[in-house]
Amino acid sequence: MxxxxxxxxxxxxxxxxxxxxxxNGELLKQYEYIFTRDRNQQRIYFLDKTKWMTFLVRHDLIDDYAQRVFSGKINLRGWLQSQQIGSLSAIIREVCNASADVYLVREGQQRVNDISRQVKTPDGTPxxxxxxxxxxxxxxxxxxxxxxxxxxxxxxxxxxxxxxxxxxxxxxxxxxxxxxxxxxxxxxxxxxxxxxxxxxxxxxxxxxxxxxxxxxxxxxxxxxxxxxxxxxxxxxxxxxxxxRECIPAxxxxxxxxxxxxxxxxxxxxxxxxxxxxxxxxxxxxxxxxxxxxxxxxxxxxxxxxxxxxxxxxxxxxxxxxxxxxxxxxxxxxxxxxxxxxxxxxxxxxxxxxxxxxxxxxxxxxxxxxxxxxxxxxxxxxxxxxxxxx
Known part of the structure; x- marks a missing residue:
């Protein structure tokens, strides 16, 4: 008592x-997430680092990926689609472990830059x-x-x-x-x-x-x-x-x-x-x-x-x-x-x-x-x- x-x-x-x-101190670059958009939704898919490396090794893509990263010119979604190794949705299911809706202030903006991650528990709960x-x-x-x-x-x-x-x-x-x-x-x-x-x-x-x-x-x-x-x-x-990745209102x-x-x-x-x-x-x-x-x-x-x-x-x-x-x-x-x-x-x-x-x-x-x-x-x-x- x-x-x-x-x-x-x-x-x-x-x-x-x-x-x-x-x-949580983590800042993601454009080559560390997949950004998708259509008329109704914009979404970020976060890579599972272990699954992503396994995927690159299995498809012999590590060298090309590294070269694109070092050049500073990579749109991860476009690069993956250009490899012709399956549908983007299937790749996302294989290599990503979380996602979040994106809201851009400027209408029609095409790019997302660095993303500051939200702190979460080990199971991904904010x-x-x-x-x-x-x-x-x-x-x-x-x-x-x-x-x-x-x-x-x-x-x-x-x-x-x-x-x-x-x-x-x-x-x-x-x-x-x-x-x-x-x-x-x-x-x-x-x-x-x-x-x-x-x-x-x-x-x-x-x-x-x-x-x-x-x-x-x-x-x-x-x-x-x-x-x-x-x-x-x-x-x-x-x-x-x-x-910023945020907890919603x-x-x-x-x-x-x-x-x-x-x-x-x-x-x-x-x-x-x-x-x-x-x-x-x-x-x-x-x-x-x-x-x-x-x-x-x-x-x-x-x-x-x-x-x-x-x-x-x-x-x-x-x-x-x-x-x-x-x-x-x-x-x-x-x-x-x-x-x-x-x-x-x-x-x-x-x-x-x-x-x-x-x-x-x-x-x-x-x-x-x-x-x-x-x-x-x-x-x-x-x-x-x-x-x-």
Whole structure:
């Protein structure tokens, strides 16, 4: 029996309001998948690497395939059809282990480029790692502590400002670590072992992986689409040549959380309800900043975002930068972040000119997901407590 005075344990159901992409670190090139299209459907078929190599050996195609790959000129579907070794559908059944519908922003576009894969279990079921959930919660707790105790963090701002102006990456990393130590390193039972993990209040929160409810294991391939707010140019939407495998909107997952109240109280958390209120406040702050810039053009998307409790995964863009907005004095956050982006995060070659082009928000982009006529702010999810039977 759990000691409810010391521990709190709850189960939650997470519903994807919009598509969510949690990358597994794998980036597929055009020669690593088969892209098919007809009038009604565009689809990606993912190669089973073992079956694919067996297939190439059996048909004596390894040398030709390798030559095409190294030349950088290969359409895998067209190349397979040109070999005249059977129907494409039969080959797909033999060498592929999964597939996903593709949604292109530009009507009539013929190509898909690199695809960032979604994390999945060994049997191919998409899930949301507990580390992803806990990472988003951790950022929300940090944000909350800065907002509640600004005097504790005020001494960090001038050194951060100086590091941003100097473009000093190492100093920025060191200062970020010091800010996190200020927020989380509060347990003193290991005085002779100065280990941030051992002394962190985050030890008091456990989050399980969020596992899929139901049998719909399908994913979708969505093209990256950014809307930029550029000084004197207004809003400019543009698709990019990057594709993500995503969990579709509407999918449901279940996970659990356990809170050690004795540890959590060191940062002012008394219950899991506190945790979720802080997460919602953090999301609301970021969405409000974005809505002030993009809300007029994307009213429906921001209206739907009111249902969200958390934003997760790759491509969520602005939210992680709101910690700096919380830290900075009024009116200093955006210009300093612009300088930070131009001088620290990006080289001159990849500079996005935040200092000259941003006038209302840094970073100046809203990350959207498109699928046919549907459009969402990427990565939003609703979380509800599951009442025990």
């Amino acid at each position: 759990i000691n409810t005075e010391k521990w709190e344990h709850k189960t939650y159901e997470l519903t994807c309001i919009s598509p969510i992409h949690i990358g 899930y949301i790692p507990g580390s992803t959930l806990k990472g988003a919660i951790r950022s929300a707790i940090l944000f909350h502590d800065i907002r509640q105790h600004p005097e504790d963090y005020r001494p960090f701002w001038d050194p951060i400002k100086a590091a941003m102006e100097a473009g000093n990456r190492k100093q920025m990393r060191d200062l970020a670590q010091n800010i996190e130590r200020q927020a989380f390193t509060r347990l003193k039972q290991y005085k002779n072992r100065p280990d941030d993990a051992l002394q962190s209040v985050m030890k008091g929160l456990s989050v399980s992986d969020a596992m899929l409810i139901g049998h719909e294991r399908d994913t979708v391939i969505l093209q990256k689409y950014d809307v930029s707010a550029v000084r004197r140019e207004g809003l400019n939407g543009h698709p990019l040549a990057l594709f 509407g999918r449901k997952f279940r996970f659990s959380m356990t809170l050690d109240k004795d540890i959590a109280r060191f940062i002012g958390i008394t219950s899991l309800d506190d945790v979720w209120q802080w997460v919602r406040d953090y999301l609301a702050f970021g969405l409000a900043k974005e809505k002030a810039v993009f809300g007029h053009e994307y009213k429906g998307e921001f209206e739907e975002s009111k249902l969200a409790d958390i934003r997760l995964g790759g491509g969520t863009g602005f939210l992680s930068k709101t910690v700096y907005y919380a830290l900075a004095p009024e009116n200093e956050g955006r210009p300093m972040l612009a300088e930070f982006f131009d001088k620290v995060l990006f080289t001159r070659r990849s500079c996005h000119h935040h200092m000259t082009k941003d006038d209302r928000l840094t970073p100046r982009t809203l990350k959207l997901a498109w699928a046919d006529s549907d459009r969402w702010i990427l990565g939003l999810a609703e979380v509800e407590e599951v009442t025990p039977c």
